Amino acid sequence: MVCLGNICRSPLAEGILRSKLPKNSFIVDSVGTANYHIGNSPDKRSIAVAKKYDIDISNLKGRQFSINDFDNFDLIYVMDESNYDNVIKLARDEEDINKVHFILNKIYPDQNYSVQDPYYGGESGFENIYKILDEACSNLANDLLEV
Numbered sequence: 001m002v003c004l005g006n007i008c009r010s011p012l013a014e015g016i017l018r019s020k021l022p023k024n025s026f027i028v029d030s031v032g033t034a035n036y037h038i039g040n041s042p043d044k045r046s047i048a049v050a051k052k053y054d055i056d057i058s059n060l061k062g063r064q065f066s067i068n069d070f071d072n073f074d075l076i077y078v079m080d081e082s083n084y085d086n087v088i089k090l091a092r093d094e095e096d097i098n099k100v101h102f103i104l105n106k107i108y109p110d111q112n113y114s115v116q117d118p119y120y121g122g123e124s125g126f127e128n129i130y131k132i133l134d135e136a137c138s139n140l141a142n143d144l145l146e147v
Contacts, residue, residue, distance in 0.1 A: 001103070002087055003079040006032030006062035008119050008126070010079060011042040013103060013133045015050050015057035020141035030060065031069065033086035037062035043119065045126040053130065070096040077103040077140070080114035104132070106139040 001017070003010035010030035018028045032038075040062045041047070050057045067090050069076065076099045078084045084100060091097045104113040115132060118125035 001028070001030040001077050001079075002033060002065055002083045003030075003115075004032055004034050004083060004117065005037045005119075006030055006064070007037045007040060007043045008046050008117060009115050009129060009133070011057050011060045011062075012046045012050055012126075012130060013077070013079075013115075013137060014060065015055040016053075016130070016133050016137040017141060019053075019055050020137055021144065026144065027073070029073070031063050031065040033065050033083050035064045038064055043126075045118070045123060048123075049126045049130045053134075065090070067092065070099060074099065076100045079103060080117075081112065084112075103136045103140075106136040106143075107132070 001010040001013035010032065014028050014030035021028065042057050042060055042062075047058050065087060070091065076087060078087055078100060084102065087100050088097060091100070102112045102114075104115060105111065115129060116125070118129045
């Protein structure tokens with residue numbers, strides 16, 4: 001799961017997807033394309049909305065996307081076009097590029113819609129982002145479990 005700073009959307013998506021998959025069967029992680037928040041915990045509003053739904057993301061720490069992530073993960077989900085562009089710039093080949101997808105395509109196939117960044121919004125923005133990520137991650141988890 002990839003967003004800009006790895007403190008709002010991507011750790012929330014990581015926690016949601018982990019909650020929907022069998023433990024120890026999948027590796028789910030989150031990163032940012034920027035280096036603003038390396039080593040930081042998720043935004044307190046992301047932590048709060050996740051906790052409201054019995055998901056604990058308070059122990060996650062921000063890190064930046066690297067070329068190694070193409071080797072370590074089979075699927076890479078981005079939150080918006082800027083994240084997509086930043087990740088694709090690091091791709092070494094077509095195989096890397098084919099791993100990268102927009103998370104909202106799990107709800108709206110082939111539309112490449114963005115998950116809006118709730119950072120500058122209020123609490124309701126985080127609630128709305130949770131709900132849309134929950135739907136996308138439910139669809140993704142269903143797809144992963146069918147394989």
